[in-house]
Amino acid sequence: MYYYIKNIMTKNINNDEKFNNENLKKTITKKKSFFSFTNFFKKTKNLILHKIKNIFFKKKIDSSIYHNLKEILLLADVGIITTNYLIQNFKITIQKKNITDVAEAYNIFKKKLYTFLKFETQNxxxxxxxxxxxxxxxxxxxxxxxxxxxxxxxxxxxxxxxxxxxxxxxxxxxxxxxxxxxxxxxxxxxxxxxxxxxxxxxxxxxxxxxxxxxxxxxxxxxxxxxxxxxxxxxxxxxxxxxxxxxxxxxxxxxxxxxxxxxxxxxxxxxxxxxxxxxxxxSNIIMTKLDGTAKGGILIAIIYELKIPIYYICVGEKIHNLVEFNSKKFIDSLF
Ligand SMILES: Nc1nc2c(ncn2[C@@H]2O[C@H](COP(=O)(O)OP(=O)(O)O)[C@@H](O)[C@H]2O)c(=O)[nH]1
Ligand SMILES: [Mg+2]
Incomplete structure (x- = not known):
C-alpha cells in the first residue's frame, strides 16, 4: 500500500511538472490568451501535498491521522470552524464505514471537500x-x-x-x-x-x-x-x-x-x-493567490460565508484572472 500511494503521488508530481512546463510554453507562445484553471495554487499545494503525502503514507489508519490533517488544514488557513467540521465529518464516515485502507480514506476525504464546496458560483x-x-x-x-x-x-x-x-x-x-x-x-x-x-x-x-x-x-x-x-x-x-x-x-x-x-x-x-x-x-474575487500558501482560506469563505468565489487572481498580468471552480481547486491541491 505504501508503494501504491507513493507511486500515485510521484506520478502526480511528475505530471504536474510536465504540465507546468507545457503551460509555460503555451503562455510564452500565446501571450494574449487567458489561462485555463490549472495549478495556480503552487504555494498552497506545496504545503498541503507534501504533508498529506506523509499522512496517507501510513499502512493503517489510526487516530493521529485526524490530528495531522487538522494541523495541515489550519496551516493552509482553512480556519478552525471549517477544519473542525470537516475533520469531524470525515472521522464519522471513516468509523461508520469501518475504513482501514488509507487510499480509500484519502478518496473519502477528497470527496468530503467536493461536497463541502459544492456551493459555488451562481451561474x-x-x-x-x-x-x-x-x-x-x-x-x-x-x-x-x-x-x-x-x-x-x-x-x-x-x-x-x-x-x-x-x-x-x-x-x-x-x-x-x-x-x-x-x-x-x-x-x-x-x-x-x-x-x-x-x-x-x-x-x-x-x-x-x-x-x-x-x-x-x-x-x-x-x-x-x-x-x-x-x-x-x-x-x-x-x-x-x-x-x-x-x-x-x-x-x-x-x-x-x-x-x-x-x-x-x-x-x-x-x-x-x-x-x-x-x-x-454577490461574489468575491480573491487576488494574490500566486504569492501565498494560504489558499485554504477559499474553503473557509465558501463554507462559512456561503458567498461564491467568482474569479481568482494569480498575478499582475492582464490575463492572470481565472474563473473559480471548486472541484478543480480541490483537484489542484490533492
Ligand atoms: N502578485 C499579485 N499582485 C496583484 C494581484 N492583484 C493585484 N496585484 C497588485 O496589487 C497592487 C494593488 O492593486 P490595485 O488594483 O491598485 O489595488 P486597489 O487599491 O484595491 O485598487 C498592484 O501592484 C497590483 O498589481 C495578484 O493577483 N497577484
Ligand atoms: Mg484602486
Missing part, C-alpha cells in the same frame, strides 16, 4: 448573457487588495468577448486613482467615465450609469475607493453608492464584488462579514 455567465439589461459590476474592498487592477482584467476579458464595456472612476479620493484608470483605459482601449478629484463618488456613479444607458453599453465596471470595513462613515458612503446604483434597477443587473487579498488569510472572513452587512455581496 454568473447566464446573467451576463441577458442582453436586455446592462451589467453593472460594483467593486468594493479595502485599500491595495487589487480592486482597480482586477476590474481592468475583468473588463478586458469581457471586451475580448465582444462586450461594450465602460469603466467608471468612482475612487475620487486620490488623483492617482483616476489617472490609473484613465491610463488603463488608454492602454486597453476602454472608455473611462470620470469627474474631478473630490467629486462625490455617488454623483459620478449616478451620471455614469445614465451615460451607459444612453450610449448602450453592455457592461459597466465601477471602481471605488479602498476603505477599511470598520470605518463607519466610509461604509455609509458605500451604502449611498449602492442606493444610487439601485435607482437604475429596472435597467441593470447589479453585481457587487468584494475583492479580497489572499495574503491576509483568516482576516478576510471578518472583512467579508462587515462588507456583507453594509451591502449584499
Amino acid at each position: 454568473f455567465i447566464q446573467n451576463v448573457n441577458d442582453f436586455k439589461k446592462i451589467h453593472v459590476f460594483l467593486f468594493v474592498g479595502v485599500n491595495g487588495v487589487g480592486k482597480t487592477s482586477t476590474l481592468v482584467k475583468l473588463a478586458y476579458f469581457y471586451q475580448k468577448k465582444g462586450k461594450k464595456v465602460l469603466l467608471v472612476a468612482g475612487d475620487t479620493f486620490r488623483a492617482a486613482a483616476i489617472e490609473q484608470l484613465k491610463d488603463w483605459g488608454k492602454f486597453y482601449n476602454f472608455p473611462v467615465f470620470s469627474k474631478n478629484l473630490g467629486t462625490d463618488p455617488s454623483s459620478v456613479i449616478f451620471d455614469s450609469l445614465k451615460f451607459a444607458l444612453i450610449k448602450k453599453f453592455d457592461m459597466v465596471f465601477i471602481d471605488t475607493a479602498g476603505r477599511l470595513h470598520n470605518k463607519i462613515n466610509l461604509m455609509h458612503e458605500l451604502k449611498k453608492i449602492d442606493r444610487v446604483v439601485k435607482k437604475y434597477k429596472k435597467y441593470i443587473i447589479q453585481e457587487t464584488i468584494l475583492v479580497l487579498d489572499a495574503c491576509i488569510g483568516q482576516n478576510s472572513i471578518q472583512q467579508t462579514r462587515f462588507f456583507n452587512k453594509t451591502l449584499t455581496l
